[in-house]
Amino acid sequence: MTELSKKEQLYALIRANPFIAQQEIAAELKLSRSAVAGYIASLVRERRLLGRAYVLPDNRPILCIGAANLDRKLRASGTLAMGTSNPASAIESFGGVARNIAENLARLGATVALITAVGTDSSGRALLDHAEELGIDTRGALKLDDAGSGTYTAVLDKDGQMVVALADMALYDRINPAFLGLRQQQRATSSLIVADLNLGIEAIQTLQQDAARDGVDLVIVAVSEPKMERLPASLQGVRLLILNEGELAARMKRVLHSEEELGAACAELQAQGAQDVIVTLGARGLLFTSPGGGIERLEAPPAEVVDVTGAGDAFSAAVCLSLQGGSELALACRRGLQLAALTVACVDTVCPQLAPESFGALIQA
Known part of the structure; x- marks a missing residue:
């Protein structure tokens, strides 16, 4: 050579x-x-390079870090019977919390990048190709020759409510501090970072420390109760934590019987370092921390439920895009609830009808 x-x-x-x-x-x-x-x-x-890569302030992307899976949804045709075979219909699509948030953001017109891990298999190639077709920058992805791409299989009842889900996501442990160090410049030049808890605790700690150092807002999105153990004890550097009431109870290691107890738990998370917290309550709406130190409540808008898969990711995407634009958390939550309502009425994990004008059509006040 x-x-x-x-x-x-x-x-x-x-x-x-x-x-x-x-x-x-x-x-x-x-x-x-x-x-x-x-x-x-x-x-x-030779002036063929002008120095390190920089991104103009008006085009800095929202950077999503975490899972990108092949999703399989099995929906029972009738009442589910345990311990036996059930008639069902199957749908296969692209998923993963970070990837779903990135797709929602891209369809809403945001500049988006995705750091994830995939195998060098057909699923991994398809995941990245689909993201790139949507305009998502996947150049920071980790491609593994010795691992298969992640999979998520959800079993839904006849009404579209999730009964159980099985996830094969061990490869995301490879997004470790050493790998994140290779993507430090990309992270530092992002307008906002949103990470899911498919990442390991050391990776989350690295993101917290670097976000605080670089002055980049960090949003952490919980993915399940078992994975709450990946959330560090200190939440310093976390601009916003989004989780549901079960995940909050798992973090607190106690049952939370009332909204007053949920609010008190949010205050504990703020004492641990998180600037703000959102607790989603499903069809009952949500709670979020207010600037005065209290807790505010929002009801969920009416929605025709076809499939709840992906609703939380749509909610997180609208919240993140609102925060990036400088909106207050109350407005961000209202927009998130509206987008979640649109998503549960759609059979797809990410509603394909979303477009840049969709975000403008969400509640403005």
Whole structure:
């Protein structure tokens, strides 16, 4: 391999992903870090590179970090009977909390990037191709040769309510502090980061510390009661925590019998460092922390329920897009409830009818 071809290959890698780390370039081209630095310096002298990648302030993306799965939904045709076979219909689609939020955001017209982990299998390629077709920047994704892409299988009753779900998501543990370090520049130049708790506790801690250092708002979205153990004891650096009442009870390690107890638990989370908290209550609406230190309540709008899968992710997307635009949390929650109502009335995990004008049509006050 000639010196010229090595430099041109390096230049091609940087053009394809301006956020690529020198360590990744070195591994890809089988070069030392010092050799990579030398080639980069040469390209800067030639003015083919103008320095490190920067994103203009008016186009900084919302960065979603977490799961991107192949979702399978099995809906019972009649009343479910345990311990035996049940007639059902099956739907396969793309899912994962971070990916779902990213798709909602992209369909609503936001600039979005996604950091996730996929296998180098057909499912992984399809997941990334679909995201890129929507305009989601997936250049920061981790592609694994030794792991299959994540899967999520949900069993729904005949009314569309989830009965049980099974998730194969061990590969997201590979999004660890070392890997996140390779994506530090991409994270630092984001307008807002939203991470799901499919990430491990050390990865979450890294995101907290770096978000505080870089001045980037961090939103953490819970995914299940068992995974609440991945939420660190200290919530310093968390702009907003979104979770449901069961996940809040799991965090508190006690049953929360009333809305007063839910509100007191939110205050405890704020004492642990979270700036704000939203507790979703399903069809009953939600609770959220107010600037004065109290708790406010919003009712859910009427909705025709076809399938509840993805409603929480739609809610989180509308909240994040509102916060990025400078809206107060109360308005963000109202928009989130509206988008969740649209989503539960749709058979798809992310409503395909969403468009940039959809966000403008949500409640404005």
